[in-house]
Amino acid sequence: MQRKVDPEGLAAAAFLAFLATAGLFYVNIMAAIVDGLVSGLAFTDAQAGQVAAVNTYGAAFGAAVSIFTIARFDWRKTSILCLVILVAIDLLSILSTTPMTMIGIRTLHGLVGGLLIGTGMGVIGRTANPDRSFGMLLFVQFGLGGLGVMFLPRLVPLYGVAPLFLSLALFSLVTLCMMPFLPDYPPRSVAAPIKKAGTVQWTPLVLAISALFLFQAANMGLLAYIFRLGTESGLSRDMTSGALGLATWVALAGPLLVMVLGRRFGRFPLLLAGMLLTLGGNALFHWSQFGEVYLLANCATGITWGLVVPYLFGMTAEFDGTGRTAAAASVISKLGLASGPLVASMMLGGGAGFAELINTALAALVLAMLLMLPPAIMLDRSARRPSELLPQGKVTA
Known part of the structure; x- marks a missing residue:
């Protein structure tokens, strides 16, 4: 039987931060992605910005859907399914070389990522101390985002856009490995x-x-x-x-x-x-x-x-x-x-x-x-x- 981490411990807060970040981590390295599409795939500035926009619009719609799914479906199964799909989409993005194809792929990524984000935030809301998890969430986003924008743009001239999307896929894979260690976090009654x-x-x-x-x-x-x-x-x-x-x-x-x-x-x-x-x-x-x-x-x-x-x-x-x-x-x-x-x-x-x-x-x-x-x-x-x-x-x- 897999041992679970303390539901209110720092390890759980870190794992939940990864869960709520995986679907939208591309926002934290958005500058690197836009530059990579321009310098690596010869997209125009306008086309690269459109890719970034549809990815995030999709996330907004996916997050809206999560408001209804979090109460109806098991959050762990939903999260695992979303993470697997996100890995596949990020790997598929490496093969895309045209603006229209990339726009379609990243729109789908946004939808799935938004659903994952909403699910992760819903689980954080079930903890006894959500403020700490939210603080950890910001540290994960800013800290790892800083590493991304510092090193990823330097790899684009050598390897093209592959490092950008591989980093996103790796983030989802790491999050997937954390899932078995998270407790169940069932809905809890709140006296209000x-x-x-x-x-x-x-x-x-x-x-x-x-x-x-x-x-x-x-x-x-x-x-x-x-x-x-x-x-x-x-x-x-x-x-x-x-x-x-x-x-x-x-x-x-x-x-x-x-x-x-x-x-x-x-x-x-x-x-x-x-x-x-x-x-x-x-x-x-x-x-x-x-x-x-x-x-x-x-x-x-x-x-x-x-x-x-x-x-x-x-x-x-x-x-x-x-x-x-x-x-x-x-x-x-x-x-x-x-x-x-x-x-x-x-x-x-x-x-x-x-x-x-x-x-x-x-x-x-x-x-x-x-x-x-x-x-x-x-x-x-x-x-x-x-x-x-x-x-x-x-x-x-």
């Missing part, structure tokens, strides 16, 4: 305050979700081409990949700040500071021909990405007395991650340059900031007077 219907605060909720969409789209639209931006600005491939890898690890400071500070100082001041740093960091990309500036810009935007997103997710849950919109926010987030590269590919394919792309991202981030700050102020005030927001009790992130 009874909420009356109609407690959704629609105006601030729509503002928060809209801000989440814009923030994710603006950041991912630029991130998908961030390696191309570096090389096109005159930086060497080694310098560019090294800067991206280091920045990904530095970005761990963002989620660490969320875990350490929590709501001690309220959401508004942290979101305001985070967004101002985001805007400054993105503006620095205009001077990417200077290696130090390029590194600083990536570090600043990486830290604030890991800082702002958790607070936005928490806000979407706070304004819903039933808790249903937390799952919907995850889908909206993925739609934003997919829409950014799609819009960027259309801009670059239409003759715009990286300067225009940076300015568009800045404009979207300014709008996102204007949308997220009013509901943040409302929540900070309600924390001092809890009865004003949801009389029946509040739902925490």
